Amino acid sequence: MKRLGTSALAAALLLAPAQAAPPPPNAAAKRPNVVILLADDWGFSDVGAFGAEFATPNIDALAYAGMRFSNFHVAGSCSPTRAMLQTGVMNHRNGLGNMPETIPDAHRGKPGYDTVMNHRVVTIAELFGAAGYRTYLTGKWHLGSDATRLPEARGYDRAFSLADAGADNFEQRPIEGMYDTAAWTENGRPSTLPKDFYSSTFVVQKMIDYIDADRASGKPFLASTNFLANHIPIQAPDSDIARYSAMYQDGWTRLREARAKRAAALGIVPAGAPMVTMATTPDWAKQSEEERAAAVRVMQAYAGMATAMDREVGRLIAHLKATGQYENTIFVFLSDNGAEPTDPFHSLRNRLFLDMQYDLSTANIGRRGSFGAIGPGWASAGASPLSGYKFSAAEGGLRVPLIVTWPGNKTIRAGAVNGGLAHVTDILPTLAELAGVADHGGSWKGKAVEPVTGRSLVPMLGGTAGSVHGDDPLGYELSGNSALFRGDYKLVRNLAPTGDGKWRLYDLKSDPGETKDLSGTEPARFEAMMADYRAYAKDNGVLDMPAGYTADEQINQYAWEQQGKKRAIKAGLWLGGGIAVLAGLIWGWRRRRRALRAASGGV
Incomplete structure (x- = not known):
């Protein structure tokens, strides 16, 4: 990634088919602020501008302005995802070959499986800070909790x-059941x-407090804003839940169909694209009245949680407008992964445990003291x-929504939808190019570091057709689930x-729903992409999963191991306390006995 100021960028974009207009005259002199808005577990159509039925007007406004x-x-x-966003480096190379909650014991400590962001990568905050930016982060981190790995380090x-997943x-x-405490820290x-x-x-x-505290410095800022919404537990203010009290009565299958139609109408997916019914989706008609009531309520809470988050995005935008910083701020909105299907109540053991910790009544779903999850249906x-x-x-x-907006700069085509392949590692080099920040080039403070593997999306932002990845292979693996993208095609397991x-093998351009396997009809392409995947796996040190492994079971095992440790600690404290008392009694008895002997002349 070479350094490219906004003036040079504009000149380059004039060569693109979209004929983008040049930025305002002062844009090169004043570098842009950057606001990253990272949602948690929002699915592909969980934004109004991507097909959602619940209200996200502030995020939608960013979408249509960019x-x-x-x-x-x-x-x-x-x-x-968070490690790739922070570094522009693929997950096995930045240490997140797997997470602490989902890694099998056989992989712990292996190269690339640190379960935390390693020290062989440079973060976007380090890169922008070295270029004179103020750098802030609020919300979920989940990339390491020791003193050398928290955000300020x-x-x-x-x-x-927050150092935890949620x-x-x-x-x-x-x-x-997952953690002993909510590990919130401020500046370590x-x-x-x-x-x-x-x-x-x-x-x-x-x-807002952080931005205001340093505003007098005149320096631009990088603001990484990381929401807990809509991670489990699903919780929202009562008024936001009430807003959706008349919705979701028809169930998840009807909602899936309605969203598909809206996404097509918005130009997000091809009209008439085929869609599967997933085997794990329960039959709404076979749910009991009680089950349907609870399901409706949790989706109302989910919608309320999303709308509450959107309102806060709007409050941040309003503040930047009021302080004159909005026009020269680049906004990036994305989700860290697709929608969360985990059902915490799938086993009697889990249900009984959670029932002792929370108020699980239907009326309390989404409120304080609740523990809700949308499950595979929603x-x-x-x-x-x-x-x-x-x-x-x-x-x-x-595949998740991505929105990039720079309100006061015309290099981004307002209202456009780009269907070219893009990847989370591309965000860092894109923002660095837009802000005129130089890449570290594989060396940082005198030592070799992992080079940025993502590619700048600036040509795509200017209207260039296709993807900056062209026909080059792009590999992926996590917990044994694997993919290889190349052009319009995807190999997946x-x-x-x-x-x-x-x-x-799928053609994602015509079949984004992955309904028609082409491995039998296009054997040459299939074999070539298999070779590409094997090369990716070798280069990135990807390990095969142990027999019988599933991420769901590993999370449950992790949770129950944590509970076992807590019980062992409590038992140890009890036992230790008992031993201390017994030792004290023995010591007191012996002391008294010595005193009596001394008083009697040692007889």
């Missing part, structure tokens, strides 16, 4: 972050949340019209429970 990418890919779960001037949205409480020190805490409100308010609607969801390598797990371990 460019929507309809063929943008991330990892199938959160921290691998990785280039952020100010950071209020936490309660109304109080300083962990996901019970444990911090206490306010009593009126709600996650989306807090994450934005902290970012997740199929969130992924619509794609197949699969979070954790899988199907499009529903990897999913392990159980979302797949059968068989490799398949």
Whole structure:
């Protein structure tokens, strides 16, 4: 990635087919601010501008003022995506070959399987900070919790972050069973949340506070804003849930179909693109009245949670407008993976445990003290019209909405939808080019580091047709679910429970829903892409998964191991306390006995 200022960028874009207009005269002199808005577990059509029925007017406004990418890919779960976003480096090379919650024991400690972002990569905060930017992060981090791996140790001037995968949205409480505490820190020190805490409100308010605190410096800022919405537990303010009280009565299949039609009408997917019904989607008609009532309520809460987050995005935008910073700010909105299908209540053991920790009544779903999850039914609607969801390598797990907007600069085609292949590693080099920030070139502070593997999307932002990746292969693997993209085609394999371990080939341009396997009709392409995948796996140190592995079961095992450790600690404290008391009694008895002997002359 070479350094390219906005003036040079504009000149380059004049050569593109879109004939983009040059930026304002002062744009080169004043570098842009950057705001990254990272949603958690939002599916492909979980934004109004991508087909959602719930209200996201502020995110939609960014979409129509800038460019929507309809063929943008991330990892199938959160921290691998976050590490690639932070570094522009593929996940096995940045340390997130797998997450701590999903890695099998056999892979722990292997190269590329650090389960935290390693020290062989440079973050976007380090890169922009070295170029004179103020750098801030608020919200979910999940890339390491020790003193050398928290955000302020990785280039952020100010950071209020959560080290875990998720936490309660109304109080300083962990996901019970997964973590002992909600690991919130500010600038590396444990911090206490306010009593009126709600996650989306807090994450934005902290970012506003950070931006304002240093505004007098005159320096541009990089603001990484990382929401907990809509990660489990699904929770939202009562008024936001009530807004959707008349909706979702017809179930997830009807919603999936309605979203597919809206996405096609918006130009996000081809009209008439085929769509599968996923095997894991329950039959709405076979749900009991009680089950349907709970399902309707959790989707109302999910919609409310998304709308509450969107409102906070609007509050941040309004503040930047009021302070004169909006026009020269680049906004990037994306989700870290597809919709979350996990059903925490799938086993009696889980249900009984959670029932002891939370109020699981239908009336309380989404409120303080609740623990809700949309499950595979509503997740199929969130992924619509794609197949699969979070954790899988199907499009529903990897393809998410991406919006890039620069309100005061005309280099981005307003209102356009770009269908070219794009990847999360492309975000860092794109922002660096737009901001005139130089790449580290594989060397940082005198030592070799992993080079940026992503490619700048600037030509696509200017209207160039196709993808900056051209026909070059782009590999992916996480928890044994694997893919290889090349041009319009995708080679993919999913392990159980979302797949059968068989490799398949799809033409994503005409079949984004992955309904027609071409491996038998295009054997030459299939074999060539298999060779590409093997080369990717070798170059990135990808390990085969142990027999019988599934991410779902590994998460459950992790949770119950954590509970076992807690019980062992409690038992140890009890036993240790008992031993201490017994030792004290023995010591006292012996002391008394010696005293009595001394008093009697040693007899």
